[in-house]
Amino acid sequence: METLLQVRDLSIRFRTAHAFTEAVRKFSVDIAAGETVGLMGESGSGKSSVALALLGMLDKKSTDVSGSILYRSRELLALKERESQKIRGAAISIIFQEPAISLCPVMRAGQQIAEVIHAHKRWNWQRCRTEAEALLAQVGLKETSRIFAAYPHQLSGGQRQRVALAQALACSPELLIADEPTASLDALSQAGFIALLRELKAQRQVSILLISHTPEIQASLADRLVVMKSGEVVESGSFEDIYANPKHPYTRRLLKRASASAPPSEDKSAAKALLQEQPS
Amino acid sequence: MTNGHANAERRSESASLVEVRGLSKEYVQQKPLTREKFVIRAVENANLTIRRGAITGLLGESGSGKSTLVRCIALIEKQTKGEIWFEGVNAADFQAAELSRLRRGVQIIFQDAASALNPRLTAAAIVMEPLEIQRKGTKSQRRERALELLERVGLSAPWEHKKPLEFSGGQRQRLALARALALEPKLLIFDEALSHLDLASQESMLELLARFKDERQLTYLHVSHDLEMLRNIADEIAVMCEGTIVEQKPTTEIFAHPEHSYTQDLLRAMPPLETICQERFAHESP
Amino acid sequence: MRYVARRLAHAILLLITISLFTFVLLQWTPGNFFDAMRLDPRVSAQTVEGLRSQFGVNQSFIARYARWGRSLMHGGMGYSFSYDTPVAPLLWSRAKNTLLLAGIATLLAWIIAIPIGIWTAARKDGPSDKFFGAGISTLLAIPDLVLFLILLMVAVRTGWFPTGGMISGGFGSFSGWEKIKDIATHFALPAAGLAIVMLPMLVRHIRSAMLEALEAPFIRAARAHGIPRMRVLLRYALPAASNPLISLFGFSIATILSGSAILEVVMSWPGLGPLMVQAILSRDVYVVAGIVMLSSVFLVTGNLLADVMLFVSDPRIRVEQR
Numbered sequence: 112m113e114t115l116l117q118v119r120d121l122s123i124r125f126r127t128a129h130a131f132t133e134a135v136r137k138f139s140v141d142i143a144a145g146e147t148v149g150l151m152g153e154s155g156s157g158k159s160s161v162a163l164a165l166l167g168m169l170d171k172k173s174t175d176v177s178g179s180i181l182y183r184s185r186e187l188l189a190l191k192e193r194e195s196q197k198i199r200g201a202a203i204s205i206i207f208q209e210p211a212i213s214l215c216p217v218m219r220a221g222q223q224i225a226e227v228i229h230a231h232k233r234w235n236w237q238r239c240r241t242e243a244e245a246l247l248a249q250v251g252l253k254e255t256s257r258i259f260a261a262y263p264h265q266l267s268g269g270q271r272q273r274v275a276l277a278q279a280l281a282c283s284p285e286l287l288i289a290d291e292p293t294a295s296l297d298a299l300s301q302a303g304f305i306a307l308l309r310e311l312k313a314q315r316q317v318s319i320l321l322i323s324h325t326p327e328i329q330a331s332l333a334d335r336l337v338v339m340k341s342g343e344v345v346e347s348g349s350f351e352d353i354y355a356n357p358k359h360p361y362t363r364r365l366l367k368r369a370s371a372s373a374p375p376s377e378d379k380s381a382a383k384a385l386l387q388e389q390p391s
Numbered sequence: 392m393t394n395g396h397a398n399a400e401r402r403s404e405s406a407s408l409v410e411v412r413g414l415s416k417e418y419v420q421q422k423p424l425t426r427e428k429f430v431i432r433a434v435e436n437a438n439l440t441i442r443r444g445a446i447t448g449l450l451g452e453s454g455s456g457k458s459t460l461v462r463c464i465a466l467i468e469k470q471t472k473g474e475i476w477f478e479g480v481n482a483a484d485f486q487a488a489e490l491s492r493l494r495r496g497v498q499i500i501f502q503d504a505a506s507a508l509n510p511r512l513t514a515a516a517i518v519m520e521p522l523e524i525q526r527k528g529t530k531s532q533r534r535e536r537a538l539e540l541l542e543r544v545g546l547s548a549p550w551e552h553k554k555p556l557e558f559s560g561g562q563r564q565r566l567a568l569a570r571a572l573a574l575e576p577k578l579l580i581f582d583e584a585l586s587h588l589d590l591a592s593q594e595s596m597l598e599l600l601a602r603f604k605d606e607r608q609l610t611y612l613h614v615s616h617d618l619e620m621l622r623n624i625a626d627e628i629a630v631m632c633e634g635t636i637v638e639q640k641p642t643t644e645i646f647a648h649p650e651h652s653y654t655q656d657l658l659r660a661m662p663p664l665e666t667i668c669q670e671r672f673a674h675e676s677p
Numbered sequence: 678m679r680y681v682a683r684r685l686a687h688a689i690l691l692l693i694t695i696s697l698f699t700f701v702l703l704q705w706t707p708g709n710f711f712d713a714m715r716l717d718p719r720v721s722a723q724t725v726e727g728l729r730s731q732f733g734v735n736q737s738f739i740a741r742y743a744r745w746g747r748s749l750m751h752g753g754m755g756y757s758f759s760y761d762t763p764v765a766p767l768l769w770s771r772a773k774n775t776l777l778l779a780g781i782a783t784l785l786a787w788i789i790a791i792p793i794g795i796w797t798a799a800r801k802d803g804p805s806d807k808f809f810g811a812g813i814s815t816l817l818a819i820p821d822l823v824l825f826l827i828l829l830m831v832a833v834r835t836g837w838f839p840t841g842g843m844i845s846g847g848f849g850s851f852s853g854w855e856k857i858k859d860i861a862t863h864f865a866l867p868a869a870g871l872a873i874v875m876l877p878m879l880v881r882h883i884r885s886a887m888l889e890a891l892e893a894p895f896i897r898a899a900r901a902h903g904i905p906r907m908r909v910l911l912r913y914a915l916p917a918a919s920n921p922l923i924s925l926f927g928f929s930i931a932t933i934l935s936g937s938a939i940l941e942v943v944m945s946w947p948g949l950g951p952l953m954v955q956a957i958l959s960r961d962v963y964v965v966a967g968i969v970m971l972s973s974v975f976l977v978t979g980n981l982l983a984d985v986m987l988f989v990s991d992p993r994i995r996v997e998q999r
Contacts, residue, residue, distance in 0.1 A: 153589045166901055200903030213898035216993055217916040226912070227902045262992040278902060297452035298616065302660035330667040354668055364590050367619075367664060 115285055115318050116142040116165075121178035123160045123169065123342075134160040135342045137178070142286065147312060147319040149333030149350070151326070151365060157342040158322045162288045164188075165203060165320075167195035182286075201231040204279040208291040210271035214263040220274045221247070221259030227281045246277040251307050269300030273307070280311070288320045293328060305331050326366050330354070338362045407476075408578055408610050409464060409497075411439040414473030416459050433459040435634040436473070441578065441612055446604070448621035448642070449614040450657070451631030457614045460631070461580050464612075465497045466490065495525060498571035502583035504563035508555040514541060514566055515551040521573045540569040544599060561592025565599065572603070580612045585620065597624060618661045622646065630654045684984070688977045692970070696749070699969045700742050703962045711758075712960075745963065754970070755963025759956070764967045768949070772934070772971060774843060775948030778864065779937045782871035783929050790876055794883025798891060799910055809880070817877040824873060825943040828866045838866050841945030867944045871937055875929070882925050883918075890918035920991055927983020931976040 123135040135157040142148050150158050163169050167190060169176060180187040182203065187195070207213040215223055224243035229236065240259075247255040250273040263271055272292065279287055289308070293301040309332060312319060321332055329336060329350065337347040338359065345359045357363045416434040421427065434456040441447050451457040462468045464475060466482065475482045477493055485493060501507045508517055518537035522528065528536070541551055544565040546558075555563055564584060571579060585593050601624075603609060615621055621628055622642060629639035630653065637651040649655045715725050745755050754764040797806040816824075832838040839845065843863050844856075851859060890896070891914050899909045934949060941950030949968055956964035 155589070168897070168901060196903050196905065198903070199901055205901050207894070207898055207901075209894070212894040215895045215899065215913050215917065217991065218913070226899075226904055226908075230902070230904045230908070264993055275898075297454075298618070298657055298660045299452075326664050327661070327667055330664055330671060351672065364594075 113144050114141050115144050115146075115183065116140075117179075117181040118161075118165075119179045119181075121161065121164060121180060122176070123157070123164060124175040126173050126175065131175075133342055135164075138339075138342075138344055140337055140344075140347070142318050142320060144285070144318055145312075145316045147321055147332050147334045149329040149336045150320060150322045150339060151324060151329055151336060152339035153324045155341070156324075156339040158339055159290055162205060162290050162320070162322060165286075165288060166199050166205060167192075168199075197231070200227050200279075200284075201282040202284055203286045203288065204282070204284040205288040205290060206272070206275045206279045206292050209295045210268065210275045211263065211295070213275060214271060216263055218262075219259065220261050220263060220266065220271075224274065224278050224281055227278050231282045243277070243281070246281055247274070250274075250277045250280070250311075251303070252277075267300070268296050269303060272296060272300070272304055276304075276307070276311075280315070280317075283315070284317060286318045286320065288322065290322045291324070292321075293323075293325075301328075308332055324365070338365065406442055407440050408443040408478060409439075409441040410476040411437060411460070411464060412474045412476065413438060414460065414463060414470045414475065416456075416463055416468065417471045432634055434463070434470070437631070437634065437636045439464075439629055439636055439639065441610060442627065443610055444608060445626040446611040446613065446624055448625035448628040449612060449631055450616065450618065450621055450628055451614070452616055455631045456634040457631050458582055461499065461582055461612070461614055465499050465580060466494050467499075491525075495574040496577045497580065498574065498576040498578070499580045499582055500564065500567045500571055500584045502586055504560065504567050504584075505555060507567055508563060508570075510555055513552050513554055514546060514558075514569075517555070517566060518570045518573055521570060525574060527574075536573065537569075540572055541566075543572075543603075544569045545595075559592070561588050561596065564588065564592070564596060568596075568599070568603075572607075575607075576609070578610045578612065580614065582614045583616070585613075586615065586617065593620075618657070619663065622663075630657065681985070684981055688981060691977060692973055695973045696746070696966070696970055697742070699966050700745065701738075703960075703965055704738055704741070706960070745966070749970070754967035757956070757961050757964045759959050759961045759964075764963050767952075767964070768967050768971060771947060771949050771952050774946065775934055775937055775941065775950070778867055778941070778946055778948060779871060779933045781864075782868045782937070783875065783933060785868065786872040786875040786879055787926070787929070789872070790879035790883055794880045795887055795910060795915065797880070798884045798887035799906075801888065813877045813880050816873060821874050821939060822943065825870050825940055828870045829944060832866055839863050843947050863946075867937075867940055867946050870944070871940055874940075875936070879925070879929075883922060886918040886921045887914060890914040893917065916990075920987060923986050923990060924983050927979045927986065929979075930982060931979025933979070934972045934975050 118138060118140045121135060121138040122133070125132045125134055138157070138161055140148060140150075150161065152158050160169070164176060165180060165187065167187060176188055178188070182198070187198070190198070214220070218226075221240060221243045224246055225236065225239040228234065228239040228242055232239075234242075244255050244259050247258055252258050252270060252273055258266065258270060258274070263274070266274065272295075276292075292308075293304050296304060305328060308319070311317065312332070319332070321329065323329055333350050335348065336350050336353050338345050338353070338361065340361045346353060346357070346362045353362060354366060357366055414434055414437045415432070418431045418433060419428055420431060422429065437456070437460055439447075439449075439460070449457050449461070459468070463470045466475075477496075482490070482493065509520075512520070515534065515537050518540055519533045522533040522536065527533065538551060541547060546562060546565055546569065550558075550562075555566065558566060567584075585596060588596065600611065604611060613621060613625060625642050627639060627641050628645045629636050630645070630651065631637070632651075632653045638645065638649070638654050640650075645654065646658065649658055711725055711729050715722070748755060752765060754768065756762075757764050757767055760767055793809055797809050800806050829840060832840045839862060841863075843860060845859050845863070848856065848859060895917075896909060896914055899913050900906075904913070937946075937948065938950035938953060940946065941948040942954055945951070949971075952964065953968050955961070956968070
């Protein structure tokens with residue numbers, strides 16, 4: 112598998128009025144084409160800063176960034192704003208945690224998707240809008256014309272997040288960054304959304320950087336796992352390896368495991384019942 | 392009206408601390424420009440039993456009405472319909488003085504501690520506040536009690552002079568807990584209080600709560616959408632959906648034999664980590 | 678629809694109350710038009726009495742108010758003592774001039790303020806923001822009157838602009854084009870003055886509304902999708918910032934008649950301003966009342982317009998029941 116993204120020793124420091132805050136220290140990761148890498152850690156671990164760095168959206172005035180981010184052999188940290196803008200939303204795109212506030216409240220949902228397409232391709236508006244409506248269907252939305260014309264506040268949380276996903280997939284990115292994509296969804300919408308991501312992963316061969324502190328979500332989607340705590344990587348490897356044998360105590364806690372090599376304790380009867388009820 | 396003797400008997404007999412029967416809460420709102428009235432039914436015909444000394448979980452999504460229900464139970468809001476029975480007596484039968492005592496007996500700890508605590512008061516003042524409002528004891532007695540409580544929750548010596556903003560999220564919740572315990576309540580309600588805490592804080596908070604429960608014979612109601620957490624700590628779980636309680640059963644029962652379709656959907660949507668991994672590894676085995 | 682009907686009913690009630698209030702105040706101010714006349718030894722007492730009864734000034738307050746109210750409903754607004762002509766046509770002719778001046782000045786102010794507001798918000802704390810900020814603060818600090826006098830001085834010293842009035846002496850004999858040119862030169866300084874005076878508040882409001890909109894998470898999200906900066910500013914931030922601005926625009930309309938009074942007096946523009954001042958001084962009761970009523974109508978209409986425009990433009994306000 113070819114390596115799409117190579118991050119080496121990424122360090123991010125925020126300059127506040129009086130002091131420095133080190134958000135990320137020597138973060139390294141490789142993401143191959145079609146691979147889903149899970150970035151697991153709690154709030155304050157620096158995960159979102161990594162995402163912003165990949166998009167070139169860290170504020171140059173108040174942030175010190177060092178290290179290297181190679182995307183297809185291009186150094187992302189050295190790009191000018193204009194070049195960065197071409198990559199954002201097209202080659203590398205992102206969906207945020209709360210679609211209610213990441214979608215523009217005064218623009219119709221379909222138009223917002225069309226805007227992303229228009230920003231990157233030389234198509235006329237009509238074509239952009241048609242494509243936008245097609246994307247709505249691809250993310251599993253049923254009443255596409257109604258949702259196209261709807262404003263975000265007229266949609267449910269699950270629908271909003273799917274619109275945000277359509278925006279992110281509009282220009283067929285190679286890398287999709289999902290920053291806690293289901294955190295603000297209720298349990299049922301969450302399950303649907305994860306299933307959707309799984310489907311799209313298979314269909315589109317897109318790499319995903321899945322940022323989430325919830326092990327259940329990582330278990331559902333991640334091929335490899337990178338565990339972050341306080342800005343540093345504490346453990347990384349394939350999901351299977353880490354799950355079977357979590358070395359770092361923090362990883363163990365996150366994966367709710369009592370000790371390194373103890374088999375997972377489970378309520379066998381409940382698990383059996385659930386397994387039986389799983390739709391085949 | 393029933394007489395006091397019968398009340399006392401009933402109180403000692405009932406195992407249930409709180410019983411909610413057929414509670415409904417409606418809000419009448421006006422559309423912004425036309426001033427048309429429309430009704431929002433936050434809670435509709437909810438029934439809930441909270442057994443004394445148990446940990447009851449209230450599982451529901453945002454918008455299910457759980458926060459509203461809980462505020463009615465704490466007598467912060469008045470329900471539109473239905474009854475709340477405390478230790479076998481209908482709250483509606485209580486006089487003002489008794490009601491005041493009841494309110495002391497139920498305390499809520501909210502999700503966002505930062506906004507629930509007065510940012511201008513020191514920690515000690517925050518814990519003393521309920522005592523002042525209810526006029527318990529002298530000033531020095533209140534202060535003593537406050538400091539004692541702060542120590543019990545692990546916020547001793549220098550912390551009593553600090554203001555909430557100087558605390559971490561977990562510490563703030565512990566401060567809120569100390570304040571809630573000041574009036575010696577019987578029932579503590581946690582409204583998503585642990586959702587935004589990091590793992591370490593969550594664990595230590597749960598430990599603290601377990602200790603307090605044993606020491607002071609408390610009853611807990613945990614409102615949460617976190618199935619895993621409820622599975623670990625709750626004795627009984629009530630599932631709330633669209634304003635009504637669809638099911639209330641002991642925890643193991645809920646997981647083994649969920650009856651209502653919503654509960655079944657919910658459980659299917661949130662399988663535990665082990666199950667997901669098992670399925671995953673099963674697919675991958677050569 | 679019910680909403681509009683209700684607002685109209687409120688508006689009418691408000692106008693009636695204002696009319697009563699104005700009338701009461703005017704009648705209670707000491708002296709009336711005819712007192713000045715009475716002091717003049719050349720006018721006999723009988724003439725004064727005759728004039729007084731002719732104008733109904735010696736009738737009771739309620740009778741006078743009723744008479745005025747009735748004529749108001751027919752479009753008349755009473756009679757001007759000083760000008761010896763019905764008030765309504767007098768007001769209209771002056772109001773036209775004021776509307777011309779204030780209308781164009783308001784438009785000008787908004788057209789200049791919007792780009793400045795947007796630009797300084799986008800480039801917050803940058804050199805251009807500081808520059809414009811200083812300029813706006815200075816303008817704000819200078820009293821309006823001083824500004825108008827400065828403009829007047831410019832007119833006098835340079836001779837480029839006439840120093841007052843709306844038209845020159847031989848206006849009647851000008852060709853169509855010359856007429857327009859003439860009015861334009863007379864109009865330039867007053868319009869500029871009015872616009873400059875309105876500018877600071879507008880720029881500040883626009884800037885702060887934009888700043889608030891730019892703080893919102895969806896702006897960062899739009900940029901994360903690679904939407905160009907300018908488009909984010911104009912197509913995402915500006916519409917989101919428009920709520921307070923629409924209200925402000927309504928306010929601009931509401932005060933269009935009243936805002937220019939001082940300017941008109943200083944620069945001798947034949948609008949409602951000088952008329953109002955003179956009418957007050959000479960106790961020309963019905964003229965004053967008429968001007969107040971007209972201004973009130975604009976005020977109320979402006980506010981109503983702002984509310985309706987808000988409803989139409991912001992989808993969030995149109996709550997739907999699910």
